[in-house]
Amino acid sequence: MKLYDSKNNIATFKSAVSKSERIVGSIPSIAEENGALLAIITLSETPLDSSADFVFHLKVEEFINLFQS
Incomplete structure (x- = not known):
């Protein structure tokens, strides 16, 4: 076997x-x-960007730093 x-x-x-x-x-x-709600956090555009409630074209680390400042 x-x-x-x-x-x-x-x-x-x-x-x-x-x-x-x-x-x-x-x-x-x-x-x-x-x-x-849909939030997209990525460096590049996605097919879902137009239907997202929030779009951030950033590195995830940069996005997190927005809230730590």
């Missing part, structure tokens, strides 16, 4: 990642439907 099958494990991993991406990608819309 073979306990490790690299091809099968890679396929399983890819499937899990794909499902995770879909789940994580749907969180902003689910949150918005339930009354949550």
